[in-house]
Amino acid sequence: MLLEYVAIAILIALATFIALAAVLMGELFGPKRRTAVKAEPYESGMRPIGPGTRRMPVRFYLIAMLFILFDIEVVFLLPWAVAFRQLGVFGLVEMLIFIAILLVGYFYAWRKGALEWE
Amino acid sequence: MDYALLIEWTLKSLILLLVLLGGFAYLTLYERKALARIQVRIGPNRAGPWGILQPVADGIKLIFKEEFTPASADKLLFFLAPLITVVPALVIAAVVPWGPPVEIFGRRVTLQVADLNVGVLYVMAIASISVYGIVLAGWASNNKYAMLGGMRSSAQMISYELALGLAFVTAILLADSMQLSEIVAAQRNVWFVVLQPVGAAIFLIATLAEVNRAPFDMPEAEQELTAGYHTEYSGMKFALFFMAEYDKMIVVSALAASLFFGGYWGPGVERFPWLGPVYMAIKVIILLFGMIWVRATLPRIRYDRLMSLGWKVLFPLALAVAFITALGILLEQLWLVPLLSLLAAFLTSLLVTRAIWRKVYA
Secondary structure, eight states, X not given: OTTHHHHHHHHHHHHHHHHHHHHHHHHHHSOOXXXXXXXXXXXXXXXXXSOXXXXXXXXXXXXXXXXXXXHHHHHHHHHHHXXXXXXXXXXXXXXXXXXXXXXXXXXXXXXXXXXXXX | OOHHHHHHHHHHHHHHHHHHHHHHHHHHHHHHHHHXXXXXXXXXXXXXXXXXXXXXXXXXXXXXXXXXXXXTSOHHHHHHHHHHHHHHHHHGGGGOOOSSOEEETTEEEOSSSOOOTTHHHHHHHHHHHHHHHHHHHHHHTTOHHHHHHHHXXXXXXXXXXXXXXXXXXXXXXXXXXXXXXXXXXXXXXXXXXXHOHHHHHHHHHHHHHHTTOTTSOGGGOHHHHTTGGGTTOOHHHXXXXXXXXXXXXXXXXXXXXXXXXXXXXXXXTTTOTXXXXXXXXXXXXXXXXXXXXXXXXXXXXXXXXXXXXXXXXXXXXXXXXHXXXXXXXXXXXXXXXXXXXXXXXHHXXXXXXXXXXXXXXX
């Protein structure tokens, strides 16, 4: 079964090769006329003010943190789903308790406004 | 391990990549033609008969465009970001079965690159990698639009991944396996879309958001963010981002077909296994038309509503639907599954409607 991953490795190598070849072809055939103005960041023709990478709203980090929490929950559900027919009632009740605990956190985050975007 | 196996894998990988590259080229034409028809236009018709050489012309044009890196960009990451985006988009398709196993030169050949026993997990893992490409593209460009586009895009993709993962769970529960070939084989008599229509609907909505397609194409909302994370990209690097988006469209359509719409099954496949890929292609083309149709019909959703839809509507609904499926299997009353799921979806839409009305008349 692990042998199948060799096929995936071959596919990844070929895909990387094709993508690299595409970029290199562009580098090879494309014109190279660099000017100082062209090398500025694009901002609809205006001179950019300040750096391009600034501080981001904290909501993005909040969403990322919540995502990690609930994504782990989903990852727990995957093996549970495969083994569900063997686990039976025990599996269902067990998973309901697990999800119920996580749902408390979910509704807490909802009430606190972590899911709101102004 | 023998050399024949190695040759088989290399050939299958090459064929898959060629299909995806050709599919990407002609999907752009297909989309432009279909959109044009919906908007009562003709669409591209100059390059070759009916415009069939249009993708070739576009490709040649892009090769001869200047590859351009802004002076303030992070050079290495700027170069790597399109590669990190496009390689996963091409590699996800490895586990999709395109047909039942066939005999070629006395060898039993499966029509998929690798039949992993953790196929669904593989899809989720690889799909997550392309988020890195997008957020790195936004960050490495050192451009405000690109940065905002990249952040929005990654936040949206990870938000909808939850609902997507739970939609996978319903299909796994019904098939009792994570192996995609077995999930398809389990749909020989009944497609899972019949047993779990709500799960299929959630899957389709979440994949639309996952591939950044309209109406969830906020990251590249051109009125406010020009082109989002690929604002600074030109030439073939831009083409790679484009290729990633369209190949992901093809791959998620193939996955939707495999998980919910019976994969390669259709009348006569048992007797003629070569019909399998044909049915698969037809299903993928129909699902792709659905995506294009949605783009032509629906306006873009506001970003706050998009995040609310993902977190407050789709995620709880998908969780409920997963448990309804488990309950139906436990009680061995499978007819309960679609009934209760549709009821849950109906209740959810009632609650959403009420919440929106309250906001409107507050």
